[in-house]
Amino acid sequence: TLYAVAVIMIVIGVIGNRMSSNCNQRNSEKRRKLQMNKEWSEKNQKMQSLLKKDTFADGIAELLELRRILMKEIISWKELTKEDFCAIPFINAKGYHSKTIAYSLWHIFRIEDIVVNSLICGEDEVLFRGSYARKMNSPIITTGNELKGTEIAEFSQKLDIDILYQYIEAVMEKTNDWLLTIDYSSLKKGFDESDKERLRNLAVVSNDEDAIWLIDYWCDKDIKGLIKMPLSRHWIMHVEAALRIKNKLECK
Numbered sequence: 001t002l003y004a005v006a007v008i009m010i011v012i013g014v015i016g017n018r019m020s021s022n023c024n025q026r027n028s029e030k031r032r033k034l035q036m037n038k039e040w041s042e043k044n045q046k047m048q049s050l051l052k053k054d055t056f057a058d059g060i061a062e063l064l065e066l067r068r069i070l071m072k073e074i075i076s077w078k079e080l081t082k083e084d085f086c087a088i089p090f091i092n093a094k095g096y097h098s099k100t101i102a103y104s105l106w107h108i109f110r111i112e113d114i115v116v117n118s119l120i121c122g123e124d125e126v127l128f129r130g131s132y133a134r135k136m137n138s139p140i141i142t143t144g145n146e147l148k149g150t151e152i153a154e155f156s157q158k159l160d161i162d163i164l165y166q167y168i169e170a171v172m173e174k175t176n177d178w179l180l181t182i183d184y185s186s187l188k189k190g191f192d193e194s195d196k197e198r199l200r201n202l203a204v205v206s207n208d209e210d211a212i213w214l215i216d217y218w219c220d221k222d223i224k225g226l227i228k229m230p231l232s233r234h235w236i237m238h239v240e241a242a243l244r245i246k247n248k249l250e251c252k
Contacts, residue, residue, distance in 0.1 A: 037236070037240050037243075040066065040069070040070065040236050040239075040240075041236065043062065043065070043066045043069070044066060044232050044233055044236060046062055047059055047062040047063045047066060047232060048228055048232075050062055051187065051224060051227065052184075053184045056183065056184040056187075060179055060180070060182075063179065063227065063231070063232055064176055064179065064180075066232060066235075067172065067175075067176065067231075067232070067235065070235050070236065070239055071169075071172055073239060073243075074105065074168070074239065075165075077101060077242070077246065078165065080101065080246070082157075082161060084101065084246070084249055085100065085101045085102040085156060085159075085161055086100050086102055086153055086156040086157050087100060087101075087153075087245065087249055088100050088149075088150075088152060088153045088156075088245075089245060089248045089249060090244070090245065090248070091149055091150075091153075095241065096237055096238055096240075096241035097241040097242075097244040097245055099152050099241065099245075100152055100153060100156040100245070101156075101242045101245055101246065102155075102156035102159050102161060102164065103144055103147070103152050103155060103156050104238045104239075104241060104242040104245075105164060105165075105168055105242075106138070106144055106155075106159070106164065107143055107144050107145075107238060108168070108230075108234060108235055108238050108239075109167065109168040109171040109172070110127070110141075110142070110143045110144065110204075111143050111214075111230045111234065112171055112172075112175055112230055112231060112234075113125045113126050113127055113171045113174075114143070114199070114202075114204050114205070115218055115226055115230060115231075116171075116174065116175045116178055116231075117174065118198070118199060118202055118204065119191065119195060119198075119199060119218055119219070119226075120178075120189075120223065120226070121178065122198075125204070126167065126170045126171045126174055127141060127167065130166075130167070130170060132163060132166070132167040132170075135160065135163045135166075136159050136160040136163035136164050136167065137158050137159060137160055138155075138158065138159060139155065139158060140155070140206075141203070141204055142203075142204055142205055142206045142211065143204070143205060143206070143211060143214065145205075145206060145208065145210050145211035145214065146206035146208035146210055146211045175231065179227075179231075182223070186223050187222060187223045187224035187227075188222055188223070188224070189222055189223045190221075190222045191218070191219040191220075191221075191222075192219070195219050196215050196216065196219045199215045199218075199219075200215065
């Protein structure tokens with residue numbers, strides 16, 4: 001009996017050590033991610049400081065590099081399970097991490113698709129040109145701001161994650177191509193009531209009070225303002241939030 005107890009205690013100790021080791025590894029990874037987040041913010045600040053007449057090309061180059069780095073992080077999440085993409089461990093929180101990883105990706109790139117293609121360029125959005133909503137089984141074509149709590153989890157469950165990744169990569173490529181066509185004088189282009197009406201008519205932003213404000217928010221900015229938000233800072237905010245979700249799932 002004493003021998004059996006000793007064996008059990010040894011097994012418990014081994015398991016405990018492994019769990020502790022795993023958690024230490026995860027904490028180390030978490031610290032690495034925090035450092036990455038700092039680097040992203042610093043690169044974003046540098047990009048904004050370069051969006052001047054004499055350094056505009058350098059500013060765009062810095063922006064493209066920031067987006068490349070962030071997309072590399074996003075691509076690394078492909079190893080996650082569908083359950084991970086749909087998990088909502090911070091459902092009662094107030095921040096961006098109260099969503100799911102799948103929702104975060106949809107939200108980042110729906111906003112970018114709408115802003116760059118519908119608002120700025122006056123062209124069909126990538127979502128519609130590629131019939132991505134149908135292909136990924138999305139029940140909505142909006143930014144998703146109107147979704148709450150379990151609605152976000154249910155929405156995420158319906159998405160085909162592989163097609164979602166095809167969509168976000170296509171949106172990024174289209175935006176990057178556009179960024180390479182603009183010059184410093186483009187930054188001052190603004191928008192008016194007719195642009196707001198165009199977006200309302202497209203029904204790509206929900207009339208819900210948590211979403212409809214986006215139209216005024218975007219249209220009150222010029223191109224320079226939209227480059228800062230949502231084409232750069234918005235990515236960082238939601239990638240950081242998704243990383244919080246991912247880290248929480250890994251340390252269960």
